[in-house]
Amino acid sequence: MGRDGESKILFPTMKSLDSDKKAGKSGAVEEATANDNNGFFKxxxxxxxxxxxxxxLFEEEVDFDTFSKSDFxxxxxxxxxxxPKSKKLLQFTLDDGTGxxxxxxxxxHSYYEPEELVGKTLIAITNLPPRKMMGIESCGMLLSAVNNLKDSEDEELHLLMVDNHIPAGAKLY
Structure with missing residues (x-):
């Protein structure tokens, strides 16, 4: 019941239930927690x-049947x-939901240090044939976004990272 005795309908929101209590805290704390995303997203x-x-964009089209064979x-x-003995390669041990x-x-490796990636949830294509690199068999490919900077030969690479609430093995469609 509302304060006026009338029925009250509750609608789901993205606001936390104790947001009124937090409203009294300093603005700096609110700003820091409002965008809490483990420091990866701005x-x-x-x-x-x-x-x-x-x-x-590629001009060549891929038919749906070919695309749907990819397991993301x-x-x-x-x-x-x-x-070891590689300047570029990182070796990932991943939980893909299979056990x-x-x-x-x-x-x-020129874009990321290994320790900053542990615990993250990434996107991989899992049904590529295994490929040996530096004597180690790689079973899949991690997806990333790459862009070049204007008037430069420099390149930026960003691994696709998703919300850690998404369970290992979740299929992308």
Whole structure:
């Protein structure tokens, strides 16, 4: 019942139930927790995309049957280490939801340090044939977004990371 004795209908919101209690806290604390995302995502208003050069889209089309054969899954990073004698490769031990660890190698060491990726939820294509690199069998490929900077040969790479609430093995459609 509402304060006026009338019936009260509750609608779900994204606001926490104790938000009124938190309203009294300092603005700095509110700002820090409002965008709590483990430090990986920035507010789009704070990102300058003016210096980004986007590659043109492929003109060749892929039919739906070919695309649907790709198995994209959410994977949790259990362990990540630099591959010895390689400047580029990181070796990931992943939980793909099957109960058996999956190993994937990725040439992203110049963009990420191994320890910052442990515990993250990434996207992988899991039904590629195994491929040996530096004597280690890689069973899949992690997805990333790559862009070049205008007036530069520099490249940015960002692993696709998703919400950690998505369970290992969740299929993407």
């Amino acid at each position: 507010d789009n208003a704070k990102i300058d995309f003016s210096n980004v050069k986007v590659e043109p 899954r959410a994977v949790k990073v259990k362990e990540c280490v630099a591959v 058996t660890d999956r190993t994937i190698l990725s040439g992203i």
